[in-house]
Amino acid sequence: MRIKQLLIGITASVIAISSYVEIAVADLKFPMLVYRTGAYAPNGIPNADGFVDYYKMINARDGGIGGEKILHPECETGYKTQVGVECYEKNKKDAMVFQPMSTGITYQLIPKATADGVTVYSTGYGRTSAANGKVFKWIFNAPVTYWDGASIAVRHILKNNLGNIKGKKIALVYHNSAYGKEPIRTLQTLSKKHGFKLMLLPVDHPGQEQKATWLKIRKARPDNVLMWGWGVMNQVAVKSAASIKFPMDKFIGIWWSGSENDVLPAGQGAHGYKSLTFNAPGDSYQVHKDIKKYVHDKGEASGDGSHFGTVLYNRGLFQAMVQVEAAVVAQKIHGTSKITPAMYRDGMEAVNLSAKRMEELGFKDFAPPFKNTCENHGGSGLAAVQQWDAKAKKWNMITEYMYGDSDVVQKLIAEDSSKYAAEQKIAERCN
Amino acid sequence: MSVELLNFIETVLNGLMSGVMYSLVALGFVLIFKASGVFNFAQGVFALFAALTLVGYQTGQVPFAHLINELFGTNYHNWYASMPNFLAIILTMITMIALAWIIERLVLKHLVNQDPIILFMATIGLAFALEGVGDLMWGSDVKVLDVGIPSGGSIWLEEATIGLAAEGSDYYGMYIDVLNVWATVIAVILVITLALFSQYTKTGRALRAVADDHQAALSVGISLRTIWILVWAISGFIAMVAGIMWGTESGVQFSLSLIALKALPVLILGGFTSIPGAIIGGLLIGVGEKLAEIYIGGYFETGALENWFAYVMALVFLLFRPQGLFGDKIIERV
Numbered sequence: 001m002r003i004k005q006l007l008i009g010i011t012a013s014v015i016a017i018s019s020y021v022e023i024a025v026a027d028l029k030f031p032m033l034v035y036r037t038g039a040y041a042p043n044g045i046p047n048a049d050g051f052v053d054y055y056k057m058i059n060a061r062d063g064g065i066g067g068e069k070i071l072h073p074e075c076e077t078g079y080k081t082q083v084g085v086e087c088y089e090k091n092k093k094d095a096m097v098f099q100p101m102s103t104g105i106t107y108q109l110i111p112k113a114t115a116d117g118v119t120v121y122s123t124g125y126g127r128t129s130a131a132n133g134k135v136f137k138w139i140f141n142a143p144v145t146y147w148d149g150a151s152i153a154v155r156h157i158l159k160n161n162l163g164n165i166k167g168k169k170i171a172l173v174y175h176n177s178a179y180g181k182e183p184i185r186t187l188q189t190l191s192k193k194h195g196f197k198l199m200l201l202p203v204d205h206p207g208q209e210q211k212a213t214w215l216k217i218r219k220a221r222p223d224n225v226l227m228w229g230w231g232v233m234n235q236v237a238v239k240s241a242a243s244i245k246f247p248m249d250k251f252i253g254i255w256w257s258g259s260e261n262d263v264l265p266a267g268q269g270a271h272g273y274k275s276l277t278f279n280a281p282g283d284s285y286q287v288h289k290d291i292k293k294y295v296h297d298k299g300e301a302s303g304d305g306s307h308f309g310t311v312l313y314n315r316g317l318f319q320a321m322v323q324v325e326a327a328v329v330a331q332k333i334h335g336t337s338k339i340t341p342a343m344y345r346d347g348m349e350a351v352n353l354s355a356k357r358m359e360e361l362g363f364k365d366f367a368p369p370f371k372n373t374c375e376n377h378g379g380s381g382l383a384a385v386q387q388w389d390a391k392a393k394k395w396n397m398i399t400e401y402m403y404g405d406s407d408v409v410q411k412l413i414a415e416d417s418s419k420y421a422a423e424q425k426i427a428e429r430c431n
Numbered sequence: 432m433s434v435e436l437l438n439f440i441e442t443v444l445n446g447l448m449s450g451v452m453y454s455l456v457a458l459g460f461v462l463i464f465k466a467s468g469v470f471n472f473a474q475g476v477f478a479l480f481a482a483l484t485l486v487g488y489q490t491g492q493v494p495f496a497h498l499i500n501e502l503f504g505t506n507y508h509n510w511y512a513s514m515p516n517f518l519a520i521i522l523t524m525i526t527m528i529a530l531a532w533i534i535e536r537l538v539l540k541h542l543v544n545q546d547p548i549i550l551f552m553a554t555i556g557l558a559f560a561l562e563g564v565g566d567l568m569w570g571s572d573v574k575v576l577d578v579g580i581p582s583g584g585s586i587w588l589e590e591a592t593i594g595l596a597a598e599g600s601d602y603y604g605m606y607i608d609v610l611n612v613w614a615t616v617i618a619v620i621l622v623i624t625l626a627l628f629s630q631y632t633k634t635g636r637a638l639r640a641v642a643d644d645h646q647a648a649l650s651v652g653i654s655l656r657t658i659w660i661l662v663w664a665i666s667g668f669i670a671m672v673a674g675i676m677w678g679t680e681s682g683v684q685f686s687l688s689l690i691a692l693k694a695l696p697v698l699i700l701g702g703f704t705s706i707p708g709a710i711i712g713g714l715l716i717g718v719g720e721k722l723a724e725i726y727i728g729g730y731f732e733t734g735a736l737e738n739w740f741a742y743v744m745a746l747v748f749l750l751f752r753p754q755g756l757f758g759d760k761i762i763e764r765v
Contacts, residue, residue, distance in 0.1 A: 039686035041571035204738035212724035232686040265682030
């Protein structure tokens with residue numbers, strides 16, 4: 001009797017597992033490398049919540065992508081490069097795309113994902129020269145790169161100085177990591193071009209203590225300070241700048257140094273602080289209404305729903321939207337809803353997010369339009385400047401979206417990617 | 432006076448002030464190590480947990496709200512709008528005492544007479560567990576901590592020192608963050624209170640007796656367990672003070688637990704068993720790292736000396752004086 005029951009049990013389990021596998025294979029897997037714990041969690045959580053809410057909304061509203069549900073397993077990296085690589089190895093099977101959310105992890109994944117045939121999408125971060133699709137077939141970093149960011153910040157400073165910054169002093173306060181070091185080369189080239197003096201001020205992880213850095217700034221009195229920070233480094237830097245009475249409107253952070261988390265602890269002292277951005281703040285877009293209707297109102301919000309409409313949450317929405325759109329395009333190109341990772345890459349390379357398409361997706365005026373091509377994986381290269389209003393506790397866009405110095409940036413991208421291609425023996429494509 | 436000399440004095444002063452902030456963390460380590468021989472790796476997490484709890488009480492956050500809402504489908508987040516600072520601090524102190532009692536009951540009681548390395552490993556586990564509980568209890572968002580301590584550059588000092596520079600020199604005046612001045616005052620009060628407590632109270636004397644010799648203290652009827660709870664509660668209180676200071680400076684967030692790493696070189700320098708050592712060690716480390724970053728940082732391509740120079744200082748001290756400046760000399764009888 002017991003043997004019979006056992007056999008029935010095993011048979012039932014096998015049927016159940018095989019039917020699950022069948023469903024799983026048909027679904028589209030978008031693994032998420034997140035950091036909901038540790039020193040960088042305050043940045044990681046709102047961003048991950050944006051991703052999850054968007055995927056849930058697509059599953060609930062549209063029944064998935066072309067009828068295929070989105071699976072979005074999370075793997076906690078704690079913003080640690082080694083753990084991120086382990087997460088990739090664990091989740092790479094049948095994965096459509098990886099969004100590492102760390103430049104350090106992205107650098108490690110570039111050769112691995114290229115060998116495995118998995119798309120890596122580092123939205124506005126990662127290795128800048130990956131914008132060259134001729135060399136980096138599987139890597140995308142649209143809509144804008146760090147080198148664009150550096151030159152857009154300098155362009156903004158130029159504009160505020162009537163086009164002449166010769167002899168001015170610009171300091172870069174940066175996270176002493178692959179991420180923070182990314183803009184140095186561009187800024188060095190721009191300093192030669194425009195004649196400004198560049199001061200480099202690294203801050204070690206996590207950036208809790210920056211007193212000496214800001215004493216140096218107080219002593220050297222740079223005309224402008226740029227910041228490539230993340231996590232607690234941003235909050236301490238903004239507070240320290242306010243404390244030494246550095247003019248906040250001369251302090252510009254990259255788009256990862258411009259969330260509500262970064263300025264709120266400094267209170268009124270943060271008033272006027274600027275950062276670059278490639279997406280708008282706020283929660284009044286159609287996509288927010290849909291998420292509210294299909295996800296939050298049903299009690300399905302990721303986390304406690306408190307990050308809804310914040311800068312990093314909105315960025316998560318934007319990143320998820322591009323990833324979903326790539327799948328939609330891939331399905332159209334290949335005429336099947338059951339796309340493979342290779343088909344997905346084709347979709348990502350053909351993404352064309354025009355203003356009209358953005359509106360259809362509920363992102364009207366949320367971000368500037370961009371499209372990927374075989375040669376260009378770096379998108380439009382557009383970013384705007386936003387400024388913190390400490391009284392109203394909100395970010396205001398104060399410029400139009402603008403381009404960086406493409407002469408400088410494109411030359412540097414070509415140099416760096418050619419060097420990488422030679423090292424890795426990669427033959428250029430798209431010819 | 433030359434601007435260079437004034438800048439040098441400013442760097443030293445700021446180093447001293449930063450050193451006090453490190454000492455606040457190091458004090459908690461020293462107390463526990465003195466009384467129980469345990470190197471409490473969780474001291475940084477104690478500071479984080481205390482700061483999280485304080486903000487939670489201040490803002491009326493429901494503890495474990497996310498878990499409760501997930502399990503029961505409710506939507507509780509806050510049960511009142513705000514609580515006066517004084518009351519919130521008292522409640523946080525009570526929570527830290529309760530935490531000390533729980534740690535003694537659940538961990539230390541079961542590890543009496545174990546090797547120091549076992550107790551050290553237990554505190555590593557405790558650090559991670561407590562960090563997880565803190566996350567579950569209060570969430571991972573950056574929290575603004577304001578208990579009314581002023582912060583920002585001291586205008587008074589700036590104005591008082593601006594005239595010290597030579598005529599015609601372009602000098603701003605000296606900079607010191609008022610928050611650090613407050614931290615110094617609080618640290619001085621804390622050390623004096625601890626000294627008076629251990630010298631002139633019965634419990635304080637019992638505490639010193641346990642620190643000197645566990646067996647002898649037990650033989651005269653001192654309850655080791657009570658002393659351990661007391662010591663852990665006091666270091667919990669010190670962690671709260673450190674958490675308030677550091678949390679006010681950077682907002683309360685999980686990287687706060689990493690301030691423990693700043694206390695390690697302080698302890699190596701000052702000695703693991705000396706309260707004055709923790710203070711002097713902190714001051715030396717603070718001044719050393721600031722001077723190194725500002726005056727020799729530029730010669731290093733990678734820069735960011737501020738973070739690791741303290742460990743270089745500690746290493747040099749270890750080579751010449753392993754017990755630290757004020758630590759007990761290590762004598763092994765064969």
